[in-house]
Structures are given as structure tokens and as C-alpha cells.
Amino acid sequence: MTAPDLTRRHLGRGLFAHPLGVNCGASGLSQGTESETDDGRFLDGLGRAVELGANLLDTADSYGAGRAERMLGRLLRGYPNNGLLVSSKVGRIRGSAPHAYAGRHIHHQFQQTQESLYVEELDLYVPQDRYLGTAIDQMQTLRELGAIRAIGMRGPYTHYGAAPEERTACAQRFLYLFCLIKPNVVWTRFTASRPPSSSKARACSTSQPGTGPA
Template sequence: MTAHDLGARHLCRDILTHPLGLHCHVPTDDAHPDGSVRAGRFLAGLHRAVERGAMFFDTADSYGCGYSERVLGQFSRQSPDLNLQLSSKVGQIRGSAVHPYAGRHIHHQLEQTLENLYAEELHLYTLDSFDFGPGDRYLGNAIDAMRTLREVKAIRAIGMRGPFTRYAASPEEWAAQAERFLYLFRLIKPDVVWTRFNAFTPAVSLEGQDLFTFTARHGVGLVLAAPLAHGVLVGKGGASASSRPTVPSRRGGLMPWLRERVDEQLDVLRRHFGEAPGTLARLALRSCLQRGDQCVVVAGFSTAEQVEENFSCLGDPLTELELGIIDDVYAGLQTQVREAASRLPVMELQP
């Protein structure tokens, strides 16, 4: 491992940033009366992150149909002197177009995203879906659109999603996703790969290499999202309540009996590393940050307290021995998920 420090690192050629950023998905419920309260707490979290050195803020036009972008844009308007590095995604919202990647829809969505974010450019714009229409009809159009946006400096870097399916999917399903990713990667030639990655993510083989070695070999950066698996990896004990985001139960995706087995695995980490608040969050975040010096980690949050804990808990780099202990425990977590999937085939674990 070479990525042991928390100084600025190159995500890609035109993006030098703090390695820990924020995943900005604001919970929204139009029928809920505390929407403005949630947004206020979220804005407080953004301010706290900037105080802690965060520069990179990741969102998508599909999060609340632009609501998360608009809240982040409110922060941009409040902080005109900050050099924010903004990342968003396209490919989930079709609107009145025949397909999210058809015609000039990508251009139109970017214009709306920039307006939402109160920004003149995006640092990273990611193709958020592997669905390019029947027979990949709109793939060429999407590639041309993204390259044009980069050439005219509306965006600095082109992103694409990494291989991903249900955590509990079969090895064959993951292999199919890896094959599809490789096919698209060779055509899109992205600057950055955006992917969900945490203890539950199985290793995938890409030309005989893992995702980190593969992207490093190709000079491509990595944005790692969901490093805490939406709070699952901080457990029920040994970590403060602030490290456990309040998310809908379908996002946690754990059956009660499976959660008990996950906690048993996390107890192994508690015995090795102690039960001080933030310990499990530190292990999850650090194990991602130290995967490679081209990796930027974006952690979700809903309060300033969660942001403070994530940034303050990082401490010193993990040693190779410590990383080995963590990897062994996380492998045990993956085993629990696979066993759960064999017992309950309809279960979809999506932390």
C-alpha cells in the first residue's frame, strides 16, 4: 500500500483532492413535514466537512429527482469563495426522451445539473447505468456527448460505474457484470470509475486483476462509495450513535438474524481494536482509503455529527497486519451474506 497519508491525491489528471469526500444523497419525502429540517442538518454537515478539509462532493440527478443537487447548490451559493469539486451522474432519468442516453439528453441533463448545483462546470460526470438501449443503440451517442462536454470544459473528467450487482449475487452474476464492465470500459475510456465498495463487495477479476490494480494500470481513478455500507459496518455497539445514519430499512437490507451474525463478525474487530467511539468507522474508511493512491472515498451522512466522526476517527494508517485482520473479518461477512442468499434466494442485500 502506498496511500497511507491523508494529503491531497490525484483522482485523475485534472482532479487533485482530499481523499475523503462526501456522498450527498439528501433523504426526501414530500409528504414529510421535516424536509426543511433534514436539509438544514445536511447543510450543516457540508459546512463541517469543509472545515475538516473536504473538497470533493458527489451526488446525482436521480437522487430525489434533483433535490440533492439543489440542496448542494444552496451550499454553493452560500459559499461562493470555496473551490468545491462537484461530481454528479446521468443515466437514470429519462424525462421525455426516448432513453436517458438518447440524442441531446445528456447535454440537457448537464445543463439542469449545473443550474441545480449553482456551478459552471463539473469536476466529474459519471455515466450511471450500463443500459445503453437495445443492442447498445445509444452507447456511441453517450460516448460522443461526454467527450464533447469534456472538450468544451463543461466537465473535467468522464466517469463510469464499476461492475456491480446484488452483494448476495452468485459468482456467475458477478463475472457477467465484470465482463460487461470490461466491454464498456474499453469503449468509453473513462478517466474515473465510480463504484460502491465496502466489506460486502466480492472481489471481481478484471483481466486477471482486482479493480484497484486494474484501474491503476490503466491510469484511471476510483471513487469508492458506501464505505460504511449505510451504517451496517459500524455495528450496534462499540460505536457512537452518530456513526449510524438513519436510513430506510430497505437500504440496510439485513434480516434481523443476519444482522446478529454480522455483529458477531464485527465483535472480532472490537476485540482487536477496542470499542472506542468511531473505531469501526475508522477501520472501514481506512481500509478503503489505503487500497490505492488513486482512490477517493465518499461517505454518506445526514448530520454534522456523523461528518465530524468520520473525519476525526481516521487516525494513523493501518499496518499490513491490521489490514490483514480486517480483510479476514470482512471475508467472513461475505460468507455470511452468501449463506443467507442460499437460504433465502429472494433476499437482496443492498447496503
């Protein structure tokens, strides 16, 4: 068996990531029932992953209503200046706004994310796929201001048993959004035990982003 290639991947814009990233969503699952013991175990697990080389940590403001970001912020304070990359997402928490992308709501959520993570900038920031006109403008502004280093986007994903028509529709939707967002980085879900999707679709003409772990 060939040993896995653990060389760091160049995602673009000076971002280099270990091929396996860490999703921090589990830290938000126990909202309302969390304890210091739970917090300690989660932070120990994250710390162990970092020590083994993982440097891309993915979270979202919606994970545990912000708890995941706060937990990750505790970890980051213990690992200053060590090349960790942080990715977060916006588009599921609307608060009192009419929708999650209304007016300056994204900017407000971004500021809260910065405070929770205890960072001045994010390496990747990922919008969801509704009300994209406003969202794209704000993402690009944040990137131009240096508040985020790259705009990310998830690759197309369907469950293993999806029908060919569902896979095709998912791929077409992805390409439509890709052409609108023009992300710097695209990453996809991958499970080694599952065969790759055979769906094919024509890509639009745009700049080539990097690809990263889920």
C-alpha cells in the first residue's frame, strides 16, 4: 500500500494547509449541556491534531450559536504565531435582521467572529448560497481591507445514494455559484471509503482557485 502524501497543499494567496483539516462543529453540539470536562476534552483533541500537523481549522458562527468559535479562540490563544489557518462561515444566523445577509449584518457577524476567535484577520471566509449579491460585495470588501485573506466555497456534495439527476443538478448549481462568487479556494468533502462521483459538468471561465480539505 502506498503511503499517503502528507505534503502541505498550496491553497492559493500564500495559504499552505495540511491535507487533513479539522472541522470544529462538534464543539457546538452540546450547547446548553457543556461542562469544563467537555471543554477540556475538546481542546485536548484539537491540540493533539495541531501537534500532529493539522493546521487548517474550520468552524462557523452557527456551530453551537457561536460556541465553536469561542472554543477555537481559546485554542488559538495558546498557539500564537504557529501558522494555523482559520476558516469560518456566515449565512445561517440572522438575529433580528430580515435575513442573514441583510445590510451590514454580515459585517456585524464578522466582527463577532473576530472577537470570538481572538483574531485580527481570517484566512478563509465562506458565504452560503442565498442573497449572494450583497454577500459577495461584502466578502470582496473584507478581502480588499485585509480582514480576510481568501474567499472560500464548498464544492458540490450529494449523499452516496443520490440519483444521477440529483448529482447533475448539484454540480450545475455549484458551477452557477462558482461563476458568481469567483472564490480563491474551493474545498470538498471526501471520504476515502466511498467511490468518487462520476458526475460531469462544464466549468465556467474564471480564475483558478485552490482546493483544500473539507
